[in-house]
Amino acid sequence: MDIRLRDLGQHKILEIYGDVDLYNVGELKKAIFDLIEKEEVKSLVIDLKAVPYMDSSGIGALVAGQKKMKLRGGKFALMHLQDDVFTMLKLATLDRFFTIYESETQLQGVA
Amino acid sequence: MFVVRHNFQVDVKEIPKVKSFVESTLSNWGVSREDLDDIVLACDEAATNIILHAYGPVDEARRKSDTIELTLRKKRNVVEVILRDRGISFDMAKVPLPDIRLNLAGKRRGGFGVHLMRSLMSRIRYQCRDGENRTILLKRLSS
Numbered sequence: 001m002d003i004r005l006r007d008l009g010q011h012k013i014l015e016i017y018g019d020v021d022l023y024n025v026g027e028l029k030k031a032i033f034d035l036i037e038k039e040e041v042k043s044l045v046i047d048l049k050a051v052p053y054m055d056s057s058g059i060g061a062l063v064a065g066q067k068k069m070k071l072r073g074g075k076f077a078l079m080h081l082q083d084d085v086f087t088m089l090k091l092a093t094l095d096r097f098f099t100i101y102e103s104e105t106q107l108q109g110v111a
Numbered sequence: 112m113f114v115v116r117h118n119f120q121v122d123v124k125e126i127p128k129v130k131s132f133v134e135s136t137l138s139n140w141g142v143s144r145e146d147l148d149d150i151v152l153a154c155d156e157a158a159t160n161i162i163l164h165a166y167g168p169v170d171e172a173r174r175k176s177d178t179i180e181l182t183l184r185k186k187r188n189v190v191e192v193i194l195r196d197r198g199i200s201f202d203m204a205k206v207p208l209p210d211i212r213l214n215l216a217g218k219r220r221g222g223f224g225v226h227l228m229r230s231l232m233s234r235i236r237y238q239c240r241d242g243e244n245r246t247i248l249l250k251r252l253s254s
Contacts, residue, residue, distance in 0.1 A: 022159045023126045053130075055155045056224035084148060091230040092223045 003031045009108060011043040013079075017050040020058035028058065032065040042074050045107060049080030059092055066098065077101055113140050113185040118178040119158070121166050121198070129158045129181065133192075140185050146252045149231040150190055154181065156224040157194050157246045165198025165244060189233075192248040200239045203228070203246065 001024045002017035012035060020028055035041055046062065048054075062078065069076035077099040081089070089095045101107040115136050119125040133154045137147045158179060166174055180195040206225040228235050234249040 019127070019130075021126045021130070021155055022162065023123045053152075055152060055159065056227055057159060059223045088152065088227065091227055093226075094223075 001027050003027065005031075005035070008045075008104060011045050011107065012039070012041050013045050013047050015047040015050070019053040020051055020061075021053070021055045022057040025057040025061050029061045029064065032061065033068065036065070036068050036072060036074070041069075043077070044069055044074065045077045045079050045101070047079045048082065048085055051085055052082055054085050054088060056092070059089070059094060062098065063094070075099070077107070079104070079107060114182065116180060116182045118180050121162055121169075121174045121177050121179060121196070123162060125179070126155060126158060126162075130155055132181070133183065136183050137185075137190065142185070142190065142252060146190070146250060150192065150248075150250050153228045153231045153235075153248050153250075154192055154194075156228045157192070157248060160201060160203065160224055161194060161196045161198060161244070161246070164201040165196050167199075169198055188252040190250045190252060192250075194246040194248075196244050197242055198244060200244060202237050202239070203235060 001020065004015045004017070006013050006015065014031060014035065016028065018024075032044070032046070035044060044065070046065070066076040079101040080103070081100060086095065086100075089098065101110075117132050119129055130151050133151050134147060137150060142150070158181070161179055166177070169177075177197050180193075182191075182193040182195075184191045184193075203225045206222055228248065231250075232248045233251040236247040236249075238245040238247070
């Protein structure tokens with residue numbers, strides 16, 4: 001898994017590359033938690049355009065990230081979900097739990 | 112009928128190997144992409160559960176000596192997956208549906224994996240006999 005960070009206006013965008021499963025989910029969790037704890041992040045967006053596969057370990061990391069971010073009064077969202085990952089979130093009944101953006105244009109339209 | 116079997120170490124680093132093994136086998140058997148994706152994810156979740164729950168409290172030496180045996184069988188339009196391990200008994204049938212409110216309140220962790228398996232497969236069963244756990248997943252193929 002490869003993880004890159006970039007800024008987009010007020011948003012911190014965490015780009016994830018590759019499958020997310022139990023083997024590497026620790027890297028994703030650490031990246032999310034480090035950002036939330038060490039930086040003044042008001043809006044964290046997880047960009048999943050390069051994630052073709054995610055299992056429930058990944059779901060757990062995203063749920064934990066959203067919980068931590070909300071406790072700090074920040075925003076947490078997902079962006080660019082591939083079909084299979086979106087289907088998996090739907091099966092887990094979490095598609096309405098997360099704020100999901102289809103594009104950066106849609107994200108930037110958010111105040 | 113097609114049958115293949117492979118043993119995996121009880122280690123998180125084996126999860127990508129489980130996925131790769133199931134994917135390449137089912138692909139060779141001509142299983143459709145849609146069904147294949149479902150079965151790969153279900154196998155990943157089953158192996159993840161075994162590593163986290165059946166072997167979570169188990170000491171390192173036993174983890175290293177034990178294995179997870181994964182059998183794939185295809186007969187007509189049904190794929191059967193059997194995962195055998197000798198960890199602590201973990202009955203998936205008793206895992207309640209995930210409840211995101213309880214998760215957020217810190218009153219419960221996970222539950223999504225078992226729910227995913229139930230959603231993806233036609234049937235899941237669990238047996239524990241003579242210290243051996245068997246997780247059995249059945250998928251009736253759509254094509």
